[in-house]
Amino acid sequence: MIIETAALISVGxxxxxxxxxxxxxxxxxxITSKSFDEKFYKKVNNTAKKLQKKYPDVLxxxxxxxxxxxxxxxxxxxxLFIDSKVNIAIIEEKFDIKTLPSGFILEFITLxxxxxxxxxxxxxxxxxxxxxxxxxGIENKIEDVLEISTLSFNEVKDxxxxxxxxxxxxxxxxxxxxxxxxxxxxxxx
Numbered sequence: 001m002i003i004e005t006a007a008l009i010s011v012g013x014x015x016x017x018x019x020x021x022x023x024x025x026x027x028x029x030x031i032t033s034k035s036f037d038e039k040f041y042k043k044v045n046n047t048a049k050k051l052q053k054k055y056p057d058v059l060x061x062x063x064x065x066x067x068x069x070x071x072x073x074x075x076x077x078x079x080l081f082i083d084s085k086v087n088i089a090i091i092e093e094k095f096d097i098k099t100l101p102s103g104f105i106l107e108f109i110t111l112x113x114x115x116x117x118x119x120x121x122x123x124x125x126x127x128x129x130x131x132x133x134x135x136x137g138i139e140n141k142i143e144d145v146l147e148i149s150t151l152s153f154n155e156v157k158d159x160x161x162x163x164x165x166x167x168x169x170x171x172x173x174x175x176x177x178x179x180x181x182x183x184x185x186x187x188x189x
Contacts, residue, residue, distance in 0.1 A: 008037075008064060010186055011040050012031040012186070014074070014077065019131065027131070032182060032186055040116075041067075043116050043122070044063065054107075066108075081127075081131075081149075082126055083132050084150075085147075086106065086109055133156065133163060136149070138160050142157060142160075
């Protein structure tokens, strides 16, 4: 199975929008490049091939569904971080699983997570606690973050302070506009 990436949400742009001007310039440049999405969707293809052997009729073999809707990508990407708690309650909130075999989504996420963590760059990216907290939203209450992550109260509190200080120290309006335009072009081309 080959996923046609032209109609899919750019995962790099999605993540880039989260990191936009928060002091992650080097990471931002890597994840908003075209090669990032190609590499990511290659990992998705590898995962889909493994699952098709076990579930040949699920989704008609079309795993693209997970990457065509921003709300689903938003939920899925947060679950791929190493510090995320992957549990059925969270999955049921984010995905319509009524028509899928029991455990299918959990297995998909687990296999995709393993596949991504084999790659050094994805492993570093998805293991970064600051980036993880940014994707969750630093404005969220600490208690809400603790429910969906393996981070401790003190880790969340400390990370939030680090991110907020980076953002205040790093913000440059002209640089923000430049990155915003690049992200806009990536999202809408």
